[in-house]
Structure formats: structure tokens, C-alpha cells
Amino acid sequence: MTNSIEEIKDNDLLLVIGSNTTETHPIIGLQMKKALKKGAALIVIDPRRIELVKRADNWLQLKPGTDVALINSIMHVIVKENLIDRSFIDARTQDFDAFKESLSEYTPEYGEKITGVPAEKIIETARLYAKASSPGIYYTMGVTQHTHGTDNVFCIANLALMTGNLGRRSTGVNPLRGQNNVQGATDMGCIPNFYPGYQSVSIPEVREKFERAWKAGLSPRPGLTATEMVDSARRGDLKALFIKGENPVLSDPDINHTVKALKKLDFLVVQDIFLTETAELADVVLPAACFAEKDGTFTNTERRVQRVRKAVDPPGEAREDSWIITRLAGKLGYDMHYLSAEDVFSEAGKMWPALAGMNYSRIERKGLQWPCTTRDHPGTPYLFKGGFPKKKAVFTSVNYRPSEELPDSEYPLTLITGRELLQYHTGTMTRRVEAVNRASPEGYVEINPEDAAGAGIENGRMVRISSRRGSIKIMALISRRSLKGTVFIPFHYKEAAANMLTSTKTDPVAKIPELKVCAVKLERINNAREKEQV
Amino acid sequence: MVNLNIDGEQISVDKNSTILDAANKLGITIPTLCHNPELTTFGGCRLCLVEVDGNPRPVASCATFVQDGMQVRSSTPYLERLRSTNIELLLSDHPNDCMLCERAGNCKLQELAYYYGIRExxxxxxxxxxxxxxxxxxxxxxxxxxxxxxxxxxxxxxxxxxxxxxxxxxxxxxxxxxxxxxxxxxxxxxxxxxxxxxxxxxxxxxxxxxxxxxxxxxxxxxxxxxxxxxxxxxxxxxxxxxxxxxxxxxxxxxxxxxxxxxxxxHSPERLSRPLIRVNPKSNWVLEDSDQPYGSGKPRQRLAGFQDFKEVSWDEALEYIAFKIREIKENSGPDAIGGLSSARCTNEENYLFQKLIRAVIGTNNVDHCARY
Structure with missing residues (x-):
């Protein structure tokens, strides 16, 4: 997030794109409700009638995967009606003219044709956003999990830049992180092209700095992303994989593909707190400690580094991940010795200036938001105050590209996957909580009433849903939450796993899979049990 | 700003403050049950009553704004009698289940009954x-x-x-x-x-x-x-x-x-010892498992465990080190990869990528930011 959670309540306009915020980030949802109470306007861009829609002033129900066309046409209106922030564009950006040219064909009428959103709504949204004094954009995987996910994000950045809505309190672009420490894991360099602190592995000076600090020779070749590792394993190039605290069998697209790839590995180690579906395929399984059993820090979606504290002992011989990693390094002949978790944290601070000003005593009571460069730096509640790190932000012209797998006569529906309120991710944790299981016991497919009538499906029936990659049995939930022609399945449920169906097509830049769009078909299963109506 | 006097102490507060806000600022405790500064004023419990000079009857301090020159008394024998009676009324319809109640020891009503000595x-x-x-x-x-x-x-x-x-x-x-x-x-x-x-x-x-x-x-x-x-x-x-x-x-x-x-x-299904595979990887099908979790069975008896045997940490880590060295020698470090976790701490993630980069020697390290 460029802004802080606490700043949301002072937005005078909330533009929520591809984020079911009140279900997936409930506490950020509360801040949004505060802003609405104070009179903020709410625009929701989502194919599903999510809970926020009932609070929205304007709901743009776009067809899945048409975000670029929609945002470009919104920007077309902003240019046409001269609602741009000329002084911001001149002072802090470059390449605006070429970008402006690229918008010329995206009239609201053209936008309506592609997205299904009425032209008037596009025009109204453009005016609302451009005229707001402190608007905030909020998005999650609904924007990024597309083969044009990077393009979608460029569009959002362009929209904020052309209206000067960046770099102020309560004004900015805010991707909401979906897991407790996605931000931190990325910050700490668990990505194939960057060392900790987004320092590129392919710059020789940077590499030498890390080689000196770690007393080891480092590879100059950027590594493989998670999706590429699975592909590489399937091809037989990747021979061994060490998976810590992840369950790609259920979370990655196309489960058959993932399982085949993992089974092909010569050696698979899985380190986790439960015998996950992925661990069942491992050669060695290592028992780890969970969040309540260790000391350390998590970095939340607003870049705030906060203390995690040990409350209870892990079961049996389960060990903290840090214990396991340092012991294994020792067995491999590398001395990785630390006195405490804080010792590791301070090494990370030495390698990445944005953390250099933090230590555990400074974040004892309240976490600090990076960048925090010196011991007296108060942290950074919002980014880009007074300028961008690269001096001028660049407009990137983006053209609409359809999603990779569009519905056709054989597979006529578009599948969207996502989360629901009570279950979490692959269910490894929440499905072992009895109360959660009672409230959210099983998977379901949300089907628009018209589509259900067309297929002769009643509410609560078991149906078969298939894609080119696989098929699952699942309970039908007939609901107006789904746009006609689309269905939604939460991906938490192993016995009705949405990712049996999803496609492994990825974004060319970010390598993020297109989990939000794939083509499926729906069939009723005869003699299926009736589901009790509640 | 508005000046007022509570229990003989002078204080200056913002004009939008209530008497209760001013009293809190002075560190004077006035009992309440229904007040919550995050929520709208309710004024229902009638415990925060105070006497204000010139007012014939006590007023609810949570719902009364301050005025210049106010003279407030937060505790008088009359006010305490009113409060005690209000608590008695609340308790007249209360099950007195403190023996088993989850909130015993951390209950405002219990604390007030104790303070006012209400038994009969x-x-x-x-x-x-x-x-x-x-x-x-x-x-x-x-x-x-x-x-x-x-x-x-x-x-x-x-x-x-x-x-x-x-x-x-x-x-x-x-x-x-x-x-x-x-x-x-x-x-x-x-x-x-x-x-x-x-x-x-x-x-x-x-x-x-x-x-x-x-x-x-x-x-x-x-x-x-x-x-x-x-x-x-x-x-x-x-x-x-x-x-x-x-x-x-x-x-x-x-x-x-x-x-x-x-x-x-605290699930009994938590992993508690390292496991090494002893049986070949089964033909693994998801749909077979109808009720996959929360069976309450100890983990050893769960399906999936029969293909593994429990080993010591030393044995497990030696084996991993041996296999990693072997694969690195035969196929090079880039034939090895690591997937870290957005569920783990910063420190663990730092160590993990250091293990993959500095010890194994590849940049094949990623995590689930894309899922």
C-alpha cells in the first residue's frame, strides 16, 4: 500500500477494483465503512455482486478480464473532459503525450462494448474519481491474477498519475496483501530476481556486496518463479524442491499438472505444520512451528513491521523454521549462526537501508512502516511524499488483450476463483477449526439463476463442473452474486478443489497465473443427494 | 475551550467534550456499563450520574456536554445510593452464575456488585x-x-x-x-x-x-x-x-x-516428528477424500502417514543434505529450487533465501505472492 490503513477513513472516494475487501480483509473493510460514514463515495469494479456493492454509489459490473478496456475508457473520459492534473504530470511524470494518444480509441462506447459496463457509468466514474480530493484505489488478486495482470496494474498507476492522486495522505494506490507476511517474504528476497530489499541479482556491484556479507559465491542468473519451477519440474529439469509452509498442490492452478510435476521430482522436502496435500508427495517431511510458537516479525500490507511473539511450545519435536534452516545449512557445510531472531533481523537491516532504522525495542509496542532508515526515523506512513525514487514516474501505454481462455460453445461459462469470509486459503489451518467448519462446511459453485435454469440445476444440488484440465463434483449455490455467464468457486475445499479446473497460463512479466478467468462447463448429476435448505 | 470544576479540581477541555470525558482526563473514575468512546452515546445504564450545580436532578455524565463554569460532583452519598440501587435492579434479573461464568474475574457487573457490596x-x-x-x-x-x-x-x-x-x-x-x-x-x-x-x-x-x-x-x-x-x-x-x-x-x-x-x-493432527518416505508415491486422487480434515484422530492414524516413517532430526537433515549434495553434483545448483512462505516470519524468509542462494548456490527461490 502507498498509504496506511489508518488513512482510509479520510478518503473522500474509494475505488475498489477486484477486491472483495469486507470478506478477504475484514479490518480494512471496517476502515472503508468509516470513510463511507463520513460521506465518502464508493465505486466498486467487480463482476461479482460482493458485499461492498450494496454500499456502493456506483457499481461497474465488468466482464471478467476486461479491466484494461474499462480503465482505459475511464481515462479516455478524464482526458477528454480535461480533468487531468497538468501540474503533477509536468512536474513528476514523463511520456504523458504518447500515453494520451494510446487512449484515443477507448471511448466509453467502445469500453461498454468490451466490458458490458454502460457508457454512462464509465463517464460518471471518471468524473467522480478525477474530481475527488483524496481518492484511494484498493485492489487485490481480482486485478493481478490475469495473463494481463501487469497491464491492469499499469492502468491503475496511470489513472492515479494522470490525476495527481499519489503521494499524499489518504490518496494513493493500495494493493491489499492477502497473507500475513507476503509483504515481508518479498521484502526479504524470497523472489528469484531480487536479494533482500529489491536489490537485483543481476547487478554485479549488488551481488558482490552480498557475496562479501554472506561469504559465499552467488549465482548471477535470476532464478525461476514458483510457476516456472513447477513447469521445470514437469519437464524434468528441476530435480529437487524444498517447500516451506506452502501447499502448491491446492493453491496453484491445474492440480493435475502440479501433482505430476511434483511426483516427477527426484527429491521433495516439505516443511509444514500439517501433512498437507503437498507434503503427502514429499520424500522428507519436516515438522515446523506455527505463528504462536516462535519469535520474529511480520510485515503487513501497509509495510508495518510488527513483532510476533512465542506464546506456546510447538508439539513434540516440531521446530521453528529458523532452527531447521540453520541446522541444514550446517550439515551442508555453511556456518549459519545467530543468537536470536533479532540477530537475523539486524543482518537484514544491514543489507537493506529501508529497515536499518528498526530494532526490536523500537517496535516493541507499535510496529514501524518502512522505509525507516535511521534510528530516529519515524517510519513512512505513505510513500512518494514530495517525489518518486526515480524522479519521474513513467506512463506506460497499455492495450486491451482478451484473457487466454475465453468461453466457447463447449465450455460456455467463465470461472472465477477466490476466497470466502471464514475459510482461509487451502484450508490447512481453518479446516481444522471445528467452529469454522460448522459455519462453512463445504465448497460450492455460485451460479447465476439464469445460467442455472438453462442447465436445469436446482439450488443445493450436486453438479459436475469441468474445464479442459479436470472436473469436480460440487454443490450448486444459485445466487445473483454471480454475473450471468460466470461462476465462482472458493478454492479452500480439497474435495471440490477449484484449482482442478484453473489454467496455468501466466502473465508474461509477473508470471502470475490466470486464476480469475478460465472456461468451464456445468452438468447436473442425477441421483445426487438433496441439500437441506437453511 | 471550556473551563469546569469536577470534585474541586479545575480542568479546561474542548467544548465538544462530555463531563465524562473531562472526568477521565482528570483521572476521576465514574462507573459506566454502556459507555464506549468509539460508539454513539447511549445513556442507558444510569451509573455515570453526576450532580451539577444549578441542576435539580443528577445528569448522565456520558451524555451531557461541558459548559463554562460548571461545578460537578462525581460522588456523593446520594449519587452512590442511586448507583447502588441501579446495580441492585440489574442484579434482580441476573442468574448469579459467577461460579461457572466465563467472565468471572473480568466482569464489570461483578466488579460493581462487589464494590457496592450487593448480596441481598x-x-x-x-x-x-x-x-x-x-x-x-x-x-x-x-x-x-x-x-x-x-x-x-x-x-x-x-x-x-x-x-x-x-x-x-x-x-x-x-x-x-x-x-x-x-x-x-x-x-x-x-x-x-x-x-x-x-x-x-x-x-x-x-x-x-x-x-x-x-x-x-x-x-x-x-x-x-x-x-x-x-x-x-x-x-x-x-x-x-x-x-x-x-x-x-x-x-x-x-x-x-x-x-x-x-x-x-493445538490440533492432534499437527506434525511432531520428521518423516521419511518408505512407500512409493501413491496414485493420488483428490476426490476420494470426502471429509478430509478435522477427524480428530491422532496424526499417525491418518491416511497419508502410512507411507512415511518417523525419524530423528539428525537422520532427516543428514538425508536431505546428502540428497542436495548429490543432485547439485550431478545436475548443478539450478536443478534445485526453494519455495518459501508468506506465512513465516521475515527472519525465517531471510534465512531461507540465504540458504538457497549462499549455501545451495541458485536464485531459484520464490514464494506464494502470486496465489
Whole structure:
């Protein structure tokens, strides 16, 4: 997030794109409700009638995967009606003219044709956003999990830049992180092209700095992303994989593909707190400690580094991940010795200036938001105050590209996957909580009433849903939450796993899979049990 | 700014303050049950009554704005008698279940009854009757313990925006209920549980696990990226309940997962020893497993475990090191990869990428940011 959670309540306009915020980030949802109470306007861009829609002033129900066309046409209106922030564009950006040219064909009428959103709504949204004094954009995987996910994000950045809505309190672009420490894991360099602190592995000076600090020779070749590792394993190039605290069998697209790839590995180690579906395929399984059993820090979606504290002992011989990693390094002949978790944290601070000003005593009571460069730096509640790190932000012209797998006569529906309120991710944790299981016991497919009538499906029936990659049995939930022609399945449920169906097509830049769009078909299963109506 | 005098002490406060705000600033404690600074003023419990010179009757300090020159008394024999009578009235319709109540020792009503020394009750008689059938899995609702402070109703509407409960009926028969007195069926955020001053609303999973003298550990939630601050109440190496403090980035608010979904920590299915595969990888099909989790069986008896044997840490790590060295020698370091975890700490993630980069010698390290 460029802004802080606490700043949301002072937005005078909330533009929520591809984020079911009140279900997936409930506490950020509360801040949004505060802003609405104070009179903020709410625009929701989502194919599903999510809970926020009932609070929205304007709901743009776009067809899945048409975000670029929609945002470009919104920007077309902003240019046409001269609602741009000329002084911001001149002072802090470059390449605006070429970008402006690229918008010329995206009239609201053209936008309506592609997205299904009425032209008037596009025009109204453009005016609302451009005229707001402190608007905030909020998005999650609904924007990024597309083969044009990077393009979608460029569009959002362009929209904020052309209206000067960046770099102020309560004004900015805010991707909401979906897991407790996605931000931190990325910050700490668990990505194939960057060392900790987004320092590129392919710059020789940077590499030498890390080689000196770690007393080891480092590879100059950027590594493989998670999706590429699975592909590489399937091809037989990747021979061994060490998976810590992840369950790609259920979370990655196309489960058959993932399982085949993992089974092909010569050696698979899985380190986790439960015998996950992925661990069942491992050669060695290592028992780890969970969040309540260790000391350390998590970095939340607003870049705030906060203390995690040990409350209870892990079961049996389960060990903290840090214990396991340092012991294994020792067995491999590398001395990785630390006195405490804080010792590791301070090494990370030495390698990445944005953390250099933090230590555990400074974040004892309240976490600090990076960048925090010196011991007296108060942290950074919002980014880009007074300028961008690269001096001028660049407009990137983006053209609409359809999603990779569009519905056709054989597979006529578009599948969207996502989360629901009570279950979490692959269910490894929440499905072992009895109360959660009672409230959210099983998977379901949300089907628009018209589509259900067309297929002769009643509410609560078991149906078969298939894609080119696989098929699952699942309970039908007939609901107006789904746009006609689309269905939604939460991906938490192993016995009705949405990712049996999803496609492994990825974004060319970010390598993020297109989990939000794939083509499926729906069939009723005869003699299926009736589901009790509640 | 407005100047006033409370119990002989002078204070200057903003003109939008109430007498209660001013008293709090002076460190003068005035008892309340229904007041919550985050919510709209209710003025229902009548415990915060104070005397103001020139007013013929006591006023509710939570609902009365300050005025210049006010002379306020927060405690007089008359006020204390009124307060004591109000508590007695509340207790006349209370089950006195403190022996078993989850909130005993941390209950505002119990504390007030203790302070005012109320044992006998002049008003005993008719009691409200509640339908105790409540099948929701999260919130225990023993509504006969309700004191009608209305904090749950207000937080549900004003903060959560859910409006799942409200007052119904009138007079003595007033109750807080979901629509048509059905079971609670809401987002189960438990904000209501967090503000309830008595044992009327508690977490169902708290029951009989320990209510006092637990160790409190402040930490951060392990679910979504909001980073809510949690306080884990720990007794005998078990988490017995979870709540959040007011002065945190999430202002004491939590969602259903943060507040109620901690049971997995102590699941019998947790891994507790390293495992090495002894049987070949089975033909693995998802659809076969109808009820995959929460069977309550100890982990050794679960399907999936029969293909492994338990080994010591030394054996497991030696084996991994041997295999990694072998594969690195035969196929080079880039034939090895590591997937780290967005669920683990910064420190563990730092160490993991260092292991993959500096020890194994490849940049094949990533995590689940894309899922």
C-alpha cells in the first residue's frame, strides 16, 4: 500500500477494483465503512455482486478480464473532459503525450462494448474519481491474477498519475496483501530476481556486496518463479524442491499438472505444520512451528513491521523454521549462526537501508512502516511524499488483450476463483477449526439463476463442473452474486478443489497465473443427494 | 475551550467534550456499563450520574456536554445510593452464575456488585425468559446475563455495519436478539463479544478452558495481510482465548478468523516428528477424500502417514543434505529450487533465501505472492 490503513477513513472516494475487501480483509473493510460514514463515495469494479456493492454509489459490473478496456475508457473520459492534473504530470511524470494518444480509441462506447459496463457509468466514474480530493484505489488478486495482470496494474498507476492522486495522505494506490507476511517474504528476497530489499541479482556491484556479507559465491542468473519451477519440474529439469509452509498442490492452478510435476521430482522436502496435500508427495517431511510458537516479525500490507511473539511450545519435536534452516545449512557445510531472531533481523537491516532504522525495542509496542532508515526515523506512513525514487514516474501505454481462455460453445461459462469470509486459503489451518467448519462446511459453485435454469440445476444440488484440465463434483449455490455467464468457486475445499479446473497460463512479466478467468462447463448429476435448505 | 470544576479540581477541555470525558482526563473514575468512546452515546445504564450545580436532578455524565463554569460532583452519598440501587435492579434479573461464568474475574457487573457490596436483593421477582437454543458455532449467548448496555447492538451497526442484532420487545421484556429471535447468523466477527461488559456474550470455544490468571502474549494475526494485533491468552501451554487491545492498529477490532480460528494450533493432527518416505508415491486422487480434515484422530492414524516413517532430526537433515549434495553434483545448483512462505516470519524468509542462494548456490527461490 502507498498509504496506511489508518488513512482510509479520510478518503473522500474509494475505488475498489477486484477486491472483495469486507470478506478477504475484514479490518480494512471496517476502515472503508468509516470513510463511507463520513460521506465518502464508493465505486466498486467487480463482476461479482460482493458485499461492498450494496454500499456502493456506483457499481461497474465488468466482464471478467476486461479491466484494461474499462480503465482505459475511464481515462479516455478524464482526458477528454480535461480533468487531468497538468501540474503533477509536468512536474513528476514523463511520456504523458504518447500515453494520451494510446487512449484515443477507448471511448466509453467502445469500453461498454468490451466490458458490458454502460457508457454512462464509465463517464460518471471518471468524473467522480478525477474530481475527488483524496481518492484511494484498493485492489487485490481480482486485478493481478490475469495473463494481463501487469497491464491492469499499469492502468491503475496511470489513472492515479494522470490525476495527481499519489503521494499524499489518504490518496494513493493500495494493493491489499492477502497473507500475513507476503509483504515481508518479498521484502526479504524470497523472489528469484531480487536479494533482500529489491536489490537485483543481476547487478554485479549488488551481488558482490552480498557475496562479501554472506561469504559465499552467488549465482548471477535470476532464478525461476514458483510457476516456472513447477513447469521445470514437469519437464524434468528441476530435480529437487524444498517447500516451506506452502501447499502448491491446492493453491496453484491445474492440480493435475502440479501433482505430476511434483511426483516427477527426484527429491521433495516439505516443511509444514500439517501433512498437507503437498507434503503427502514429499520424500522428507519436516515438522515446523506455527505463528504462536516462535519469535520474529511480520510485515503487513501497509509495510508495518510488527513483532510476533512465542506464546506456546510447538508439539513434540516440531521446530521453528529458523532452527531447521540453520541446522541444514550446517550439515551442508555453511556456518549459519545467530543468537536470536533479532540477530537475523539486524543482518537484514544491514543489507537493506529501508529497515536499518528498526530494532526490536523500537517496535516493541507499535510496529514501524518502512522505509525507516535511521534510528530516529519515524517510519513512512505513505510513500512518494514530495517525489518518486526515480524522479519521474513513467506512463506506460497499455492495450486491451482478451484473457487466454475465453468461453466457447463447449465450455460456455467463465470461472472465477477466490476466497470466502471464514475459510482461509487451502484450508490447512481453518479446516481444522471445528467452529469454522460448522459455519462453512463445504465448497460450492455460485451460479447465476439464469445460467442455472438453462442447465436445469436446482439450488443445493450436486453438479459436475469441468474445464479442459479436470472436473469436480460440487454443490450448486444459485445466487445473483454471480454475473450471468460466470461462476465462482472458493478454492479452500480439497474435495471440490477449484484449482482442478484453473489454467496455468501466466502473465508474461509477473508470471502470475490466470486464476480469475478460465472456461468451464456445468452438468447436473442425477441421483445426487438433496441439500437441506437453511 | 471550556473551563469546569469536577470534585474541586479545575480542568479546561474542548467544548465538544462530555463531563465524562473531562472526568477521565482528570483521572476521576465514574462507573459506566454502556459507555464506549468509539460508539454513539447511549445513556442507558444510569451509573455515570453526576450532580451539577444549578441542576435539580443528577445528569448522565456520558451524555451531557461541558459548559463554562460548571461545578460537578462525581460522588456523593446520594449519587452512590442511586448507583447502588441501579446495580441492585440489574442484579434482580441476573442468574448469579459467577461460579461457572466465563467472565468471572473480568466482569464489570461483578466488579460493581462487589464494590457496592450487593448480596441481598430487594427487587427479586420476575425474570426475563430466553430461548437458549443457539446453534451458531462461534458466539455463546447467555442473554439472561445481559444488562442492556446496547454496546453489542451499536458496534454491530456502527463499526461492523452488519446490523445482525437489535433490541426487541419493551420494558422488562426487552432483549437483544437477531431478527425474529432466530439463531445468530452473521459475519461472526465477534465485535459484540469484545465489548460485552458481562458474561452474556463469550466465545463458544473459550468454555471451561481457563478464565483467569492466564499469560497474555501480544502478537500478530497469521491470516490475511491486515496485520491485526492479537493478544493470546495462554494457560498450560494452550491458547485459551484470543482478543485484541484497544490501542492497536486495528483498534481492538478483529474478524471471525482472527478471533475464533486458533484451534488448529493445538490440533492432534499437527506434525511432531520428521518423516521419511518408505512407500512409493501413491496414485493420488483428490476426490476420494470426502471429509478430509478435522477427524480428530491422532496424526499417525491418518491416511497419508502410512507411507512415511518417523525419524530423528539428525537422520532427516543428514538425508536431505546428502540428497542436495548429490543432485547439485550431478545436475548443478539450478536443478534445485526453494519455495518459501508468506506465512513465516521475515527472519525465517531471510534465512531461507540465504540458504538457497549462499549455501545451495541458485536464485531459484520464490514464494506464494502470486496465489
Amino acid at each position: 436483593n430487594r427487587f427479586e421477582g420476575t425474570r426475563r425468559i430466553y430461548n437458549t437454543q443457539d446453534n451458531n458455532p462461534f458466539v455463546s449467548r447467555e442473554m439472561e446475563k445481559c444488562v442492556m448496555c446496547g454496546q453489542c447492538v451499536r458496534i454491530c451497526e456502527e463499526i461492523q455495519g452488519a446490523r445482525a442484532i437489535d433490541f426487541s420487545y419493551k420494558g422488562l421484556w426487552t432483549k437483544v436478539t437477531p431478527p425474529f429471535e432466530r439463531d445468530l447468523d452473521c459475519e461472526f466477527c465477534g465485535q459484540c463479544v469484545g465489548v460485552c461488559p458481562t458474561g452474556a456474550l463469550t466465545g463458544k470455544m473459550w468454555s471451561n478452558k481457563g478464565r483467569q490468571k492466564f499469560r497474555e502474549v501480544d502478537t500478530v494475526c497469521s491470516y490475511c495481510g491486515c496485520g491485526c494485533n492479537l493478544t493470546l491468552a495462554v494457560k498450560k501451554n494452550k491458547i485459551v482465548r484470543v482478543y485484541s487491545r484497544k490501542n492497536t492498529i486495528n483498534e481492538g477490532m478483529l474478524c471471525a478468523k482472527g478471533r475464533f480460528a486458533y484451534e488448529f494450533v
